[in-house]
Amino acid sequence: MALPSYTETRYRIWHYIYLTICTFVFFFLIAPLFVIFPLSFNAEEFLVFSEGMKNLDPDAFSLRWYKDMIYGTKNPWGLAAKNSFIIAIFATIGSIILGTLAALGLSSRHMPYKGLIMATLISPMIVPLIISGVAIFFFMAKAGLAATHTGIVLAHIILGTPFVVITVTATLSGFDHSVTRAAASLGSNPVNTFMKITLPLILPGVISGGLFAFVTSFDEVVVVLFLAGLENTTIPIQMWTGLREQLSPTILAVATCLILLSTLILISAELLRRRSERLRGINR
Amino acid sequence: MSSETKQILTTDGIPLEVSLKKAEKKNKIKAFLLVAPLLLFLVITYIFPIGDMFMRSVDDKMITNMLPKTFKAMEKWENLEELPPEEVYRSFYEDYKLLAENQQHGKLGQRLNKEKNGFNTITKKLFRQIKRKKIDESISIKEQINKLHKRWRNVEYWLAIKRTAPPYTVAKYLKGIDMYFDSDGSITQVEEDRRIHRILWLRTLEIAFFVTLFSFFMGYPIAHLLATLPMKYSNLLMICVLLPFWTSLLVRTASWMILLQQQGLVNDFFVMIGLVGDDNRPEMMYNKVGTYVAMTQILLPFMVLPLYSVMKTISPSLMRAGKSLGGTPFVAFWKVYFPLTIPGIGAGCLLVFILAIGYYITPALVGGASGTLISNQIAFHMKTTLDWSFASAMGLMLLTGVLVIYWIYNKLVGVDNIKLG
Numbered sequence: 001m002a003l004p005s006y007t008e009t010r011y012r013i014w015h016y017i018y019l020t021i022c023t024f025v026f027f028f029l030i031a032p033l034f035v036i037f038p039l040s041f042n043a044e045e046f047l048v049f050s051e052g053m054k055n056l057d058p059d060a061f062s063l064r065w066y067k068d069m070i071y072g073t074k075n076p077w078g079l080a081a082k083n084s085f086i087i088a089i090f091a092t093i094g095s096i097i098l099g100t101l102a103a104l105g106l107s108s109r110h111m112p113y114k115g116l117i118m119a120t121l122i123s124p125m126i127v128p129l130i131i132s133g134v135a136i137f138f139f140m141a142k143a144g145l146a147a148t149h150t151g152i153v154l155a156h157i158i159l160g161t162p163f164v165v166i167t168v169t170a171t172l173s174g175f176d177h178s179v180t181r182a183a184a185s186l187g188s189n190p191v192n193t194f195m196k197i198t199l200p201l202i203l204p205g206v207i208s209g210g211l212f213a214f215v216t217s218f219d220e221v222v223v224v225l226f227l228a229g230l231e232n233t234t235i236p237i238q239m240w241t242g243l244r245e246q247l248s249p250t251i252l253a254v255a256t257c258l259i260l261l262s263t264l265i266l267i268s269a270e271l272l273r274r275r276s277e278r279l280r281g282i283n284r
Numbered sequence: 285m286s287s288e289t290k291q292i293l294t295t296d297g298i299p300l301e302v303s304l305k306k307a308e309k310k311n312k313i314k315a316f317l318l319v320a321p322l323l324l325f326l327v328i329t330y331i332f333p334i335g336d337m338f339m340r341s342v343d344d345k346m347i348t349n350m351l352p353k354t355f356k357a358m359e360k361w362e363n364l365e366e367l368p369p370e371e372v373y374r375s376f377y378e379d380y381k382l383l384a385e386n387q388q389h390g391k392l393g394q395r396l397n398k399e400k401n402g403f404n405t406i407t408k409k410l411f412r413q414i415k416r417k418k419i420d421e422s423i424s425i426k427e428q429i430n431k432l433h434k435r436w437r438n439v440e441y442w443l444a445i446k447r448t449a450p451p452y453t454v455a456k457y458l459k460g461i462d463m464y465f466d467s468d469g470s471i472t473q474v475e476e477d478r479r480i481h482r483i484l485w486l487r488t489l490e491i492a493f494f495v496t497l498f499s500f501f502m503g504y505p506i507a508h509l510l511a512t513l514p515m516k517y518s519n520l521l522m523i524c525v526l527l528p529f530w531t532s533l534l535v536r537t538a539s540w541m542i543l544l545q546q547q548g549l550v551n552d553f554f555v556m557i558g559l560v561g562d563d564n565r566p567e568m569m570y571n572k573v574g575t576y577v578a579m580t581q582i583l584l585p586f587m588v589l590p591l592y593s594v595m596k597t598i599s600p601s602l603m604r605a606g607k608s609l610g611g612t613p614f615v616a617f618w619k620v621y622f623p624l625t626i627p628g629i630g631a632g633c634l635l636v637f638i639l640a641i642g643y644y645i646t647p648a649l650v651g652g653a654s655g656t657l658i659s660n661q662i663a664f665h666m667k668t669t670l671d672w673s674f675a676s677a678m679g680l681m682l683l684t685g686v687l688v689i690y691w692i693y694n695k696l697v698g699v700d701n702i703k704l705g
Contacts, residue, residue: 011613022509025502029584030524032539033531035549039542048547098322105318110311117319119694124330126690128642130659131679134666135333138340158330161322219532222644226666239534243649247541255535262530266523269530 033259040065040252047247065253076238077254084234087149088217091156095213098157099164100206104198106165107172118165125162129222132159137226147229155223160213167212171205171276204276211269215262334683341677344453347395350388351379355449368442373426376445377419380407384414399465400444406433456677461485481661481678488658491575491647492640496587498580499636500629503587507628510588511595525592529585537646540578544569544650570652578646583639587632594628627696634693638686658682 003015043062044050052060069077102121105111124132136155137146145151179201183193199206221236228237235254242251292300348355353375361368383389389411396403409432413419419428430437447465458464458471462479466472473479506525510518528536543550551565560566568574598621606616644659651657658678665675 014613018505019509022506025506025584026521026524028502028581029528032536032543032581033528035539035542036535047542047545049549098325102319102322105315105320108311108315108318110308111315111319112312115694117323119690120326120331121319121322123690124326126638126686127334128644128659128682128686130642130644130662131334131337131683132330134662134672134675134679135330135337137666138336139329139333154329158326161326165322215530219534221534225663236532236534239532239538240645240649243534243538243541247538251538252542255532255538258532258535262532263527266526266530270526 036252036255036259040249040256042249042252045249047249047252065249068250069253069257072250075250076233077235077250080233080235080238083149083232084218084236087152087156087232087234088214090149090153091160091217092210092214094153094157095160095164096206096210099161099209099213100168100202102161103165103168103172104194106169107175121165122162124158129159129220133223133226136223140227146227147232149232152224152227152232152234155227156213156217156220159220159223160216163212163216164206164209167205167209168202171202175201201279204272204279208269208272208276211265211272215265334680337676338680340673341456341680342452342454343673344448344455345451347392347448348451350383350392351376351445353379354445358446358449361446364443364446365439367426367430367437367439370424370426372442373424373429377410377414377425377429380410381414384411396445396448399448400441402435403441403444406435406441409433456674457681459674460678460681484656484658484661487656488641491572491579491655491657492637492643494576495579495583495640496633496637498576499584499587500633502580503584503591503632504625504629507588507591507595510592511598512600525585525588528581529589533582533645536582537578537649540574540581541569541650544574544577569650570655572651572655574650574652575647575655575657578650579640579643582646583636586635586639590631590635591625591628594625594631598624630696631693634689634696638689638693641686641689642682 003012007015038053038061039047039049041061041063042050042053043060043064050060068075106114106118106121111117136158140146140151140155143151145154175198179197180193183197184190188196219236221234221240224232224234224237225240228234235258239251239254242248294300294303296303354372357372357375358368361372380389380392383392389407393404393407396407410429413428413432419425435441455465460481462474462482463471464474506521510521510525513521542548545551546565546567546569548568550568551560554560555562555565568577602620602624603613603616606620607613611619641657642659643657644663647655647657648660648663651660659682662675662678662682665671665678
């Protein structure tokens with residue numbers, strides 16, 4: 001974005017103002033995440049930077065809150081993490097299966113009422129979570145699935161499928177259907193064609209949709225608040241309770257772990273996106 | 285005759301047209317079968333329950349089931365200026381006696397009292413008479429009841445009972461906009477100092493609007509920068525947008541709670557540059573400021589990503605052409621670049637607005653009393669007051685608003701054009 005040498009002074013000034021604004025906005029976006037890191041190593045119990053931390057005194061830092069997170073007495077994080085992973089993994093599998101099938105159907109040009117059906121399938125993403133929460137709670141209560149893992153997994157499948165539908169439909173939009181016809185003409189049955197030809201090509205879209213579904217489930221708190229009993233507590237629920245009642249530094253230790261996890265997910269999602277674009281022959 | 289001879293036949297001897305239609309139909313069914321599992325799943329677990337919410341929100345069957353004979357007898361009550369005939373009195377007495385035996389009469393009294401003040405007293409009076417077996421069923425019940433209290437001789441009270449006959453009511457929806465049915469059945473506003481829901485609706489709209497506005501003014505420049513920088517720089521900067529996007533909502537809210545607290549870094553900074561005194565640190569959390577700041581940062585990526593994907597497609601030569609034709613950079617931007625980004629602006633703004641209007645977690649944590657939104661009220665009635673029918677009614681009112689915006693979004697952008705990451 002270097003300016004040409006003939007730029008007038010006032011545009012030059014304007015350009016620097018613009019860059020300053022952008023810097024400020026990027027800072028606003030990313031800086032809050034970095035506050036959590038140093039504070040999670042705080043040796044004291046307060047959620048402010050102590051004098052020692054400001055002077056970089058090594059005694060002011062400790063792993064105390066990480067130890068508390070893992071070994072703390074009566075600590076809920078172990079159970080919460082176990083539940084969160086179990087629920088998220090099953091919800092992701094369910095979302096991927098239902099969402100990919102639906103996306104395959106929706107991408108067919110023979111699909112009747114495409115617009116209406118697409119709008120219905122995407123709706124859980126658009127409808128405010130609190131309303132989804134109330135509706136799903138009414139259903140689960142009637143079905144006797146409230147306060148069970150099954151109920152929460154089903155709820156997260158509802159919330160996760162729109163992402164899979166969107167990403168897989170997007171991948172299929174650049175899909176060359178002549179390859180499946182070629183497979184068929186060579187004697188392959190539809191299931192075989194799907195497994196050997198279609199799936200490998202749309203896999204990046206499927207996985208990135210799955211990542212979205214995983215994160216949605218792993219991060220979801222509104223619906224779980226309605227559905228979960230004591231046994232089904234998840235990481236977001238524990239964070240929610242902690243943030244409401246007492247903000248302890250242990251929460252920051254958990255938050256740091258979650259930021260690391262989301263960094264991992266971000267990197268995988270980016271790599272997948274690039275691979276998908278390469279596979280579909282989109283050059284950038 | 286001639287059309288038949290012209291028909292092209294396939295090798296099986298079936299007309300081509302029929303054969304094609306058959307294949308077409310088969311393909312349609314195939315496509316539909318692929319969508320069917322998800323559609324069925326969503327209809328059962330999601331769409332029907334939303335319908336169930338509607339049924340709960342308008343349900344008023346309780347009283348209809350309590351006084352079946354009365355309402356039946358009331359159908360024959362023609363002259364509504366005068367007291368109902370003996371038959372109505374007798375049916376009411378029979379219904380009430382049954383309720384009294386099942387200990388349900390209290391509920392009825394409360395429900396009728398909501399309809400018209402003073403009902404509780406006179407139904408209790410009737411209950412005592414029934415309990416002491418003072419009512420003689422062989423003579424006119426009308427006279428005996430009328431003697432109990434002067435209100436039973438007032439036709440207004442009988443009309444109030446008649447009004448509760450329909451099994452459905454919109455009362456919960458009226459309550460949601462601070463209105464109610466008056467004793468004579470007309471719709472009235474509640475007193476001015478008790479109109480809490482209207483304040484919440486307006487505040488929700490206000491916060492959603494301003495969060496959208498802030499996100500737009502912050503998101504537009506950086507989306508532009510990301511779209512015009514060389515790839516190697518923009519990929520790096522894109523992380524600043526994507527990392528918050530992928531990070532847990534609660535983590536981001538927690539970081540704002542740490543930053544905005546009174547001893548937090550933002551206040552430290554204000555003290556350092558001398559904006560405020562050390563003993564006079566402003567309260568930035570548990571009010572609207574906290575809600576605005578945190579929600580804007582959390583929703584900003586949803587503004588940047590659609591804007592970026594639109595800006596990416598605009599060729600830089602268009603701006604150069606505008607400038608070479610004599611426009612100043614400002615004119616070139618305003619007349620050439622900006623109009624081309626309008627689809628992205630529409631997508632981003634609608635998305636952020638839809639998400640903001642239903643926000644729950646962040647306002648509940650950093651909003652305090654003055655920063656809470658309509659969603660918080662719905663959660664309050666679901667969990668604390670347990671008035672599920674009212675929570676359903678408010679939820680559906682919010683849903684209607686969101687669906688209208690969703691419909692506009694669908695018309696303008698198309699749901700199949702939503703891009704993620």
